Amino acid sequence: MGLLRIMMPPKIQLLAVLAFGVAMLFIENQIQNLEESRAKLERVIARHEVAEVEQRHNEDVGRELSPVAEKDDTVIIYNRVPKTASTSFTNIAYDLCGKNRFHVLHINTTKNNPVMSLQDQVRFVRNVSSWREMKPGFYHGHVAYLDFSKYGVRSKPLYINVVRDPIERLVSYYYFLRFGDDYRPGLRRRKQGDKKTFDECVSSGGSDCAPEKLWLQIPFFCGHHSECWNAGSRWALEQAKYNLVNEYLLVGVTEELEDFIMILEAALPHFFKGATELYRTGTMVNPGGSSQPPPVGTGSLSWKRCAGCGGKIADRFLLYTMDSYWHSRCLKCSCCQAQLGEIGTSCYTKSGMILCRNDYIRLFGNSGACSACGQSIPASELVMRAQGNVYHLKCFTCSTCRNRLVPGDRFHYINGSLFCEHDRPTALINGHLSSLQTNPLLPDQKVC
8 A cells, every 4th residue: 555645736835935034033033022011010110129229218218317318228248269268258247347346147059059040139139228227238159240230220239359360260279169268177078089189180180170160250250140150252341341340349369468448448437447456466367277288399380489578479470580580579679668679670780788789889889890891891781701800891802813702602711811712722821831711601690
């Protein structure tokens, strides 16, 4: 028994396929429009709810006629980036809140997720804006930046934050997951018991030390948009930079935390009066507690000690001179105290002093006379030395071929004359063969 097949002309088949494709595109477009409409409706509802709360609040404030209402309404949000000394700084706020009469509140999010759902964003904005009993307030938590103005709030909170060198932050977080800190030493961390060092993690390509982990600080300034969490996104980086410049009162650096606290105390004294002294006399929360994590080796990150202050160099940039490493702020002229890294690329050392060019010339004048031409040599000029004699660079030449001798060449010094390797004399001088001195050629070591 055969099958009955109904054949359609090719043109009709093509039209049917095209009609089906157009119908699918139309349906997809309608679905997208519905989703956008739903999002707009949710925002309108959120703005309406916040506006109602603000209206009731303004009416209550108008009736009370409080003379310090504006000051008492100050709200600070510290959306703290993990492992940037945020616990140490937050502890200062807790220590000051009683004396300075403000409230400290921790932002708890579902599963510690820094991104809140739209509903949670609405509740958070409403609570922060309307909770009069908790004003002035200092809110802190690991949560991404949230723009209150999108929900119709006219009086936005003051945002502050602290950032850290990305590699140092990642290393700190890596060992924090394994050793914890001395703030809650009894809490078992997710990777506790894992003895793999950061170097070993990098060598094996582990996920805890992957390069994309360096991105974490960007989303905290970018916000709740999904693109903010796409590592390497140019849009996310630009949005984070825009928010940092335009929406944050102050952003500090972990390596200069004391400066950050000093500026906060000057800008917001009713919150941070006494913070600088408290920071100087207090104790920082250190990762690892009593279980000190292993040092990071040269395979990934090396710690250097400053020859000036003896402290660890945690800055992004450092100076190297006289076989030692220096903080840029520690390498100074012994006379004028100028930071040598900011005024040039050279420094001078003599009589136990480190000097800039001007002070070296002022104190020690000329270096002497050139043994070849007899002209004086300025103290700032590079020279060549041989057998206790000093030469201009241009005068340090072979006595026979007149070619300049440069670092790396070998030379011979015979009776006060210089000879290159190829023009070494072989004849007897004054009836005997002069003793030949072969020395490696080195530049003057006085110049850093």
